[in-house]
Amino acid sequence: MSEIISNFLPLWQESITGVNLPATLLFGIILIFWIFNIIGVLGTELLDFLIPVDFGSIDIPILSGDTFAGIFDFFYIGKVPLVILFSVFGFVFWPTCILSNYYLNPEKTWGIGLIVLGLGSIASIFAMKLSLMPFERFFESIAKLDELDSPDAFLGKICTIRSPKADEKFGQAEIENPDGAPFLFNVKPTREGEVLKRGESAVIVDIKDKIFSIKKIDI
Secondary structure (H helix, E strand, C coil): CHHHHHHHHHHHHHHCCHHHHHHHHHHHHHHHHHHHHHHCCCCCHHHHCCCCCCHHHCCCCCCCHHHHHHHHHHCCECCECHHHHHHHHHHHHHHHHHHHHHHHCCCCCHHHHHHHHHHHHHHHHHHHHHHHHHHHHHHHHHHHHHHCCCHHHHCCCEEEECCCEECCCCCEEEECCCCCCCEEEEEEECCCCCCEECCCEEEEEEEECCEEEEEEECC
């Protein structure tokens, strides 16, 4: 126990120095949010919160609304929930600042510290982009679900399990979309204890809070 504390103390002292404090505070807020969310203290409403942006109302001489739309689209702003964006950004930003100041700013001067914060922010934004790229199709599918008049349109449809398994804790399935990428969404079996494997088919029988209840079928 004492060895763990002795190893943790240098990291703690580095984290609470002035130049690292902004990154540490952001990291701490994100960490507390997810802990509270996991234990059920907070609801899941923030996980669905997207930034609403009217690009047509943006009037800056140098940057047009179309330019802003391209930038926001590139970094998934307005497509991915704000909490997810901040979380990925914060989890990259904190160690970037800590390590950069440790090796490049041992005196912890604010001049170099502000440069680290600025460059670290830019690097973390691009790292956020790269980290979310593998999940782009998933977020596009969720957005398509929101564009539908009602998710009830999927009731009675046959889906295919795409996660390694689908049980009462977690599962993902898809429905083919003739107009583009398949619809990918969260599912759980209707029967307690039932587990569906990747590639198995199921019929959608209910939906609640964007989670589709499914019943296994043999095709």
